[in-house]
Amino acid sequence: MEIDTTGTPGTAIAWFRRDLRLHDHPALTEAIRRGGRVVPLFVLDPALLDGPRASTVRRWILLRTLAALDADLRARGSGLVIRHGRPEEVVPALAAEIGAGTVLATRDVTPYARRRDRAVAAALAADGRSLHLRRGLLLVEPEDLPGGAGIGYAVFTPFWRASQGVDRRTLLDAPERIPPLPDGLRSDPLPDAGPPPVADLAEPGEAAARERLERWVGGGLARYGEERNGLAGAPTSRLGMDLHFGTLSPLSVESASLAESASGEYRRQLVWREFYHHLLWHRPALAREPFQPRFQGVFRPLEADPEAWWAWAEGRTGIPVVDAGMRQLSATGWMPNRARMIVASLLTRHLLLDWRLGEAHFQRLLVDGDLANNVGGWQWTAGVGTDAQPWFRIFNPVLQGERFDPAGAWVRRWVPELAGVPDRAIHQPWSLSAAEQRAAGVAIGGSYPAPIVDLAAGRERALAAFKAASEG
Ligand SMILES: Cc1cc2nc3c(=O)[nH]c(=O)nc-3n(C[C@H](O)[C@H](O)[C@H](O)COP(=O)(O)OP(=O)(O)OC[C@H]3O[C@@H](n4cnc5c(N)ncnc54)[C@H](O)[C@@H]3O)c2cc1C
Known part of the structure; x- marks a missing residue:
């Protein structure tokens, strides 16, 4: 089949990484608002699936979540393009193939992600194209905090207080329609996830995650402050997987829990996640070397x-x-x-x-x-x-x-x-x-x-x- 290569300068790639959702996705929303074609992409990097720190259980969750994201995108007139390979090769190659001048993605903080994004941005720039990183992984970005450009906070309580003083951005709805993919655009097959590798796995994907959040806010959240430390059947949200893969944005979790008056302790735990992400952003060496x-x-x-x-x-x-x-x-x-x-x-x-x-x-x-x-x-x-x-x-x-x-x-x-x-x-x-x-x-x-x-x-x-x- 002929590939449509008549992409206009308005064509944008919405590059998904660990933001595998349609709700509250600033990069995707911006790609659509630009008014041109939008190509949702996920790059299956072999380092991700088979690297030394790869995880069988999270590989399964990832593959199932990608299948769910593809279905959600199709329901809105688009679809997920999968490409296997190294992002610094795959992203610029796809951009050239479809004539996309712009790639939009959510900013991540890990050393791997930052190396990857620098390499992709450089490869795109060499061809006159650009990578734009947007909010979505965190409630508060490092530069939002006083002193955020420096070494950041090393103590939780002041970090917590400072983070509470930062206005949150507006929560975004999921787009109703997404422009169709260019005709004939190739998508590599998604490897079969196989059977669940462990027992009691929650259903992956955004729709299931949103149901989990709703059940949590209407249920266990009220008891979280008193009972969260219990070992037998403690009420905790079990949303860590959704926050890691981005099937929920932290802002949507925080906003939903605000409705429950007893949510203070829960929102504080969400800020521990922020704290550790900011620390790693300011001090990438922490991934291997202790703070002390x-x-x-x-x-x-x-x-x-x-x-x-x-x-x-x-x-x-x-x-x-x-x-x-x-x-x-x-x-x-x-x-x-x-x-x-x-x-x-x-x-x-x-x-x-x-x-x-x-x-x-x-x-x-x-x-x-x-x-x-x-x-x-x-x-x-x-x-x-x-x-x-x-x-x-x-x-x-x-x-x-x-x-x-x-x-x-x-x-x-x-x-x-x-x-x-x-x-x-x-x-x-x-x-x-x-x-x-x-x-x-x-x-x-x-x-x-x-x-x-x-x-x-x-x-x-x-x-x-x-x-x-x-x-x-
Ligand atoms: C040794 C050790 C290793 C840990 N490894 C991880 C990990 O790999 N991934 C992970 O998400 N959490 C980790 N935690 C933090 C915490 O144990 C888990 O986030 C939590 O148990 C996950 O269950 P939940 O989603 O029901 O959490 P809830 O209690 O419902 O909390 C909601 C969310 O807040 C965040 N959160 C809660 N507590 C913490 C915390 N102490 N530090 C950072 N974020 C927090 C998480 O995103 C969590 O999903 C670790 C804690 C310890 C002591």
């Missing part, structure tokens, strides 16, 4: 203790609350924030293993795996991050379990070997006598492991190592 480098030397590489690493990763540390979290992560690609802190603390404090090992493991498995938030959460818990969690504050997983899973319902769900253990010992089953273990149907060191680390001794070792590093 003086402590990095306390951590050991995997080779120093592979047995501990695998016991942690596979949920067989013998510490119930840790094993429950790690097994929930493997089975479903998600675990509650409180559990993330507890397991990360055990790895980086009691076991003194490098936070970057845990960060990469989470990044492979989480449905909401997100570089800025994940690095932020890991550095915070490991005691090498920004303001909070100073080096001498170390989570006790037994006390955490007793406080946030008091009846042990969550532990029993994910660690069925402990189903018969009485509530009083569910978070420290090693405290049961041999006779009590028999009565509970568990054998510590047999059907369930003995703890891989003595919690008191591990804590002391970590305190000593961090103290030495803080003085050194």
Whole structure:
């Protein structure tokens, strides 16, 4: 079939990346408002699907979300053009093919995204075309904040206050119609997503995301402030995946939750996401290096203790609350924030293993795996991050379990070997006598492991190592 190459200077590419929605999409809206042809594009970069940090579960979500986006675009008279390859080659080649002078996209903050966008912008410019980056990933852009052009905020509370003082842009509707694609324009096939790689995956795509948001605002949000730290069935929004892939914009989540009077704590958590994204924007090196480098030397590489690493990763540390979290992560690609802190603390404090090992493991498995938030959460818990969690504050997983899973319902769900253990010992089953273990149907060191680390001794070792590093 002949390809229509009569594109006018008015032809624009709306390049989707992790903004896979039609509502509240400034770059797409602008592309349409320009009045010429619009070609919605997604580039399937092999680095994205098969790179060293690629994730089976997020590959599945991405492919299904792209299929949903294509259907949504078709319903409005257009469609999604997929091209395989490296963006710095594919985008300029498509622009030349269809005669597009302009490429519009949503600005992203990760080091990869920034390198990519610089390369694409340079390649386009060499051909007299241009890349325009627009808002949409964040509530507030770095330049909106006082001092935003400098190194940014290193402490959350002032960041929170400053972000609350910034006027939000107007929420945009989804376009009703989008100009048709040029005749004969090729789209590469979307690889088959295959069966869901883990259990309980939420339906990908914008329509399902908007339903999730609506259910959340009308349901669990009212209890979020009091109950969000609970481990068993805590009301949290589970919108991390939608915020990562951009099936919801943060502004649409914030605006929808404003209607619920008890939403203050929830909106504050949304600003933690902002905080970590701004930090990464100002300090790209944080993706690999801690905010407080003086402590990095306390951590050991995997080779120093592979047995501990695998016991942690596979949920067989013998510490119930840790094993429950790690097994929930493997089975479903998600675990509650409180559990993330507890397991990360055990790895980086009691076991003194490098936070970057845990960060990469989470990044492979989480449905909401997100570089800025994940690095932020890991550095915070490991005691090498920004303001909070100073080096001498170390989570006790037994006390955490007793406080946030008091009846042990969550532990029993994910660690069925402990189903018969009485509530009083569910978070420290090693405290049961041999006779009590028999009565509970568990054998510590047999059907369930003995703890891989003595919690008191591990804590002391970590305190000593961090103290030495803080003085050194
Ligand atoms: C070690 C560790 C690793 C983490 N890794 C990730 C990650 O890869 N991706 C990720 O999105 N979050 C991460 N978090 C933050 C937090 O645990 C998750 O955002 C949250 O549990 C996701 O569930 P939810 O969508 O139901 O969140 P909700 O509690 O409903 O919160 C709504 C949204 O606010 C944002 N948010 C909430 N808490 C935080 C926080 N502490 N930091 C940054 N953003 C936050 C997220 O976008 C979240 O989806 C991590 C936390 C820790 C301690």
